[in-house]
Amino acid sequence: MTRTTHQPTDQEPAGLDNRAARPAGRRPAPTRKRQDRPDPVLRVRDLVVRHSASTGAELTAVDGIDLEVRAGETLGLVGESGCGKSSLANAVLRLIPTAGGSICFDGTELVGRSPAQMRDIRRDLQVVFQDPRSSLDPRMRLGAIVTEALRLHGLNNRRERRRIALQRLAEVGIDPALAHRRPAQLSGGQQQRVALARALVTQPRLVVLDEPVSALDVSVQAQVINLLQDMQRTYGTAYLFIAHNLAVVRHLSHRVAVMYLGKIVEQAPAHNLFRRPVHPYTKALIASVLPPRPDARARLEAVRRLAPGEVPSLAAVPSGCRYHTRCPFADTTCKAVEPTLVRIEGDHAGGHRVACHHWERVQAAAPQVQAR
Ligand SMILES: Nc1ncnc2c1ncn2[C@@H]1O[C@H](COP(=O)(O)OP(=O)(O)OP(=O)(O)O)[C@@H](O)[C@H]1O
Ligand SMILES: [Mg+2]
Incomplete structure (x- = not known):
């Protein structure tokens, strides 16, 4: 695969100035001088996540991890099955509790925020999971799935939301004429495109992608990866990207962190x-x-x-x-x-x-x- 994305550098992080197209009512990102280093979108410090094992004992799935993701950047996270990648991702998303540390998102500390306080954050912090079948509501039509976040956050009027839904579906390669369909009437690859359209509709600052292409066949994987790159170029979205396929991680990531038994053991620019x-x-x-x-x-x-x-x-x-x-x-x-x-x-x-x-x-x- 050939990398097509612009690589952010110290001097010029990608995608800082292309967020003017956010939905109506959003504040455009301030323009920065090229030499400025932006604050990271996500800064995790000394994060600890514990689970109760079936035996009743506790295991520490994330054991004091630090990481940062900057605007327009993809941080790949790799490591053997069970090393704690999803635990880290779910903690960042505040889907599971943390046992210690700090998660600073766009300057706001997330640890200690109530679900209600997380609501406003969620339009800027989205997620795509591995299996679209379980993450898409089977009763909803595609158009409604894509615009649900806009509706929940009170963004745009109904007509405008409809227009945005059709546009987003087209962007991810789904014929807008299919907007009335339900998820079961799509292939797995199409479903994952819809999940992506849904995650990107609020033009979030960060999308956590936990094995987003693992369930897709190879040709569809490549399409979804290219789509992720296109979306990042267009909207300057940052990605925390988890995958087992290292070729895909290498292709998509600007930096990569390697996890082993709950710790980061190496972190470097992907190259x-x-x-x-x-x-x-x-x-x-x-x-x-x-x-x-x-x-x-x-x-x-x-x-x-x-x-x-x-x-x-x-x-x-x-x-x-x-x-x-x-x-x-x-x-x-x-x-x-x-x-x-x-x-x-x-x-x-x-x-x-x-x-x-x-x-x-x-x-x-x-x-x-x-x-x-
Ligand atoms: N809800 C939970 N309750 C108890 N243990 C859990 C829970 N979630 C994860 N674990 C355990 O925490 C450890 C880390 O799991 P995690 O899902 O974070 O790994 P992973 O790196 O995402 O693995 P994979 O690559 O297979 O998805 C594993 O030992 C797992 O069994
Ligand atoms: Mg996992």
Whole structure:
């Protein structure tokens, strides 16, 4: 896939000045000088999320995570199944309680806000889940599904909402003539397009996308990904994008955070992360899924050996570095001392960060994954 989106840089974050097309009554974003660094749309600090396991014990699915997403930017979030990605996403959306930390959205602290106080926030903070069948109300017609958020927030009159619904459906590639249909009368790909139109209709500042294309076949996946990019270009929306398919994450994300057992272990601009992964876990994750260059097959096998064995349970997180039980570089320090996420490149939040005591040794000893 070829990246078509404009890449935000320190000097010029994408999509800051294209929000004039927000529905009537919205305040246009202030114009910024090019050199200004905008505040992040989302700033998460030391976030903790706990669940009660079936045994009655507690598990910490999100264990003190910091992250930021800026306007017009896509932050990809990857990691093995069960590492806590959806728990993080649902906490940001305030769909589940947090046990600690801060979630600052557009300058507003979300932790501690009541559901009623969250209502106004929700038009700027939307979500698309994996399965449109369960997220779309089967009784509603597509037009009403798309405009429901506008109606709930008292935006636009009925006629105008209808016009916006037809326009949004057309934008996501659904024939407006189908607006009277119900979700069951659409294919899965069409349903996910409707879910996207619904999420984007209020021109939100941030959309949380939790495996939005995982249930779709490959050709439809590509269409939805392109659509997400088009929408981001048009409206400057930021995305927190969760997916298992690393090729898709690489294609869509400006920066990527790698999660392991409730912690971020590496975070970097997407290009750096996939070209020069530093953490042994990231190397193994990338090596296990991306096609290597033909000259790198032998090295790839070596990298695969970096992550042997099963993922430990969140209910019994290993001491020290939680990756030490699978890491061939682990020593006594790793078993005893939890590494912090330190910056190894770049001079700001968008730089390359890794949580590994021995990242320099790993770099010297382990081959680079040169994914195509
Ligand atoms: N509501 C819940 N009650 C109890 N445990 C939960 C709940 N939700 C998630 N968990 C547990 O928290 C851990 C993290 O789950 P989470 O769904 O956040 O992982 P994930 O990274 O999104 O996984 P996947 O890639 O499979 O979607 C898992 O051990 C899971 O079983
Ligand atoms: Mg999940």
